[in-house]
Amino acid sequence: MNETVSNFVKENFFNIITVIVTVIPLIVGKPLITYLKKRTLRKKSYPHSLRPDIKYFTDRKEITEEIFNEMKSVKAGEIFTIYGSAGIGKTEFMKLMNLFFNSVYINKDERGKELYARYTTHKISTKSESYMYDCKKLDIYQIINLIYDSFGLEYKNYKNFDRISSDLCQKNKKKNQIVFIFENIETNDLASSIYEFFSSIITHSKKTKFFFFAVYSSAIIPKDLSTSKIKKLTNFSLDHTSEFFFKS
Helix, strand or coil: CHHHHHHHHHHCHHHHHHHHHHHHHHHHHHHHHHHHHHHHHHHHCCCCCCCCCCCEEECCHHHHHHHHHHHHHCCCEEEEEEECCCCCCHHHHHHHHHHHCCHHHHCCCHHHHHHHHHHCCCCCCCCEEEEEEECCCCCHHHHHHHHHHHCCCCCCCCCCHHHHHHHHHHHCCCCCEEEEEEEEECCHHHHHHHHHHHHHHHHHCCCCEEEEEEEECCCCCCCCCCCCEEEECCCCCHHHEEECCCCC
């Protein structure tokens, strides 16, 4: 019996190999492709909290406390407008806020906790994450693509804010707070799209609070601020800066 099987294998070796090569990919091909696709998405995702690459920060304790008070008082979320002339510290201020809103990261960083205690009396929010995006020369859907990438999601060029909001709310349903900081908004049209996106996402969110910070380029002035909490950063001066992070 064994000899018969052995002879059969020898005589039909190439036919057997051909069948294996043809059939196996049909069986495992789709699951394998799906796995590799998901693996690729995981590789594209990146940590939500990175140490800010900043050396100087303008000391603005009052505005920091105002923002934290406002965030604590609302139920669903809020959108803040940050604008002002070039060089007054908008970007550096938002880098610090981005650090403060990332609870997992800041709880592991003693220097970060010291800074947090210096600028606000509020407790560090649990399950809070913050993401900062440079919007220069981007449209709203390119920005949303970056947001999807942040969470390891695949963006399929959806143009419907309801579908996009549903995806993001589902992904973050166990988080207490998500913060999106949109830097270098260069047009009022983009700002309007961000406001519309915000309105959609807080409609879909059940428990998670979403906060948007719309940070305008110094080249434009917001056309309509009636829908946002205005935090105009005035009187920022390099004379008031204090060194707080050395570039590594």
